[in-house]
Amino acid sequence: MRRTLSILIVDDHPVVREGLRTFLDLAPDVKQIWEADTGHKALDFVNQYSQQIDVILMDLVLAGEMSGIEAILQIHKVSPHIPIIVLTSYQNVERIHAAIQAGAKAYLDKSVDPDRLVATIHQVVEGKTANVMDRNLDYAGLMTPEDNIPLTSREFEVLKALGQGMSNKEIASYLGITEKTVKVHMSHIFAKFGVYDRTQALIVASRRGLINP
The missing domain is CATH 3.40.50.2300 (Response regulator)
Known part of the structure; x- marks a missing residue:
């Protein structure tokens, strides 16, 4: 039943x-x-x-x-x-x-x-997985990750703030920088991770152990 x-x-x-x-x-x-x-x-x-x-x-x-x-x-x-x-x-x-x-x-x-x-x-x-896409495919396939380029200390700070759920405006206030500068750091993070939005950046960061899942 x-x-x-x-x-x-x-x-x-x-x-x-x-x-x-x-x-x-x-x-x-x-x-x-x-x-x-x-x-x-x-x-x-x-x-x-x-x-x-x-x-x-x-x-x-x-x-x-x-x-x-x-x-x-x-x-x-x-x-x-x-x-x-x-x-x-x-x-x-x-x-x-x-x-x-x-x-x-x-x-x-x-x-x-x-x-x-x-x-x-x-x-x-019941614990079964139904009709999912192949987990091994490159879900961020529109960009090529720059795997050999590490994050700068400021980019890492932006990433951690992003992981805490902060908006760009909140990150700017928290780090004492402009919102425009936050967007620049965010674009660099996206390029280095090979993603194109905040959510996928968090997923990659979590998988790499850069932020807590």
Whole structure:
């Protein structure tokens, strides 16, 4: 007999959330559904109700400062036991790779058949990985990492501040430099890591042991 589930839906479109809720409410093995429309709200919810959430359905493109990938990364840090399924209409391979690297257990298109969605939810809750991209592929393949060039001390300070969740403005204030200078350091970090956004920089830094996961 399947266990009953509590699900957190993270999507910034009310129509999408309502559609998912309407369908999942009809599933006999779903007992509770929560909603969040931003990554920050999802993270706050997880911090409060970590032990009650069985699975998270996460869009990759969200309103606000925190992307879906960054939300996955942050949630996986504080509650790695909660499986996350990416449910999105975006087919960008690099984003999918980044989401899997950040901690997502499965990827599904929003056009997925409802029965398959429920089956995938149960798969990941049972500890199985469903429909993920090849983890060995280069998820940051649009750039070539400059592996032999170490970070400068200032770049490392910027990276650590980034790992603490600071915005560019907050990093500038914290380090006593201008926001423009922060952006320059950030671009150097991206080039050295072979990535093209903050979230992937954090993933690479974590994998290399430069910041705490």
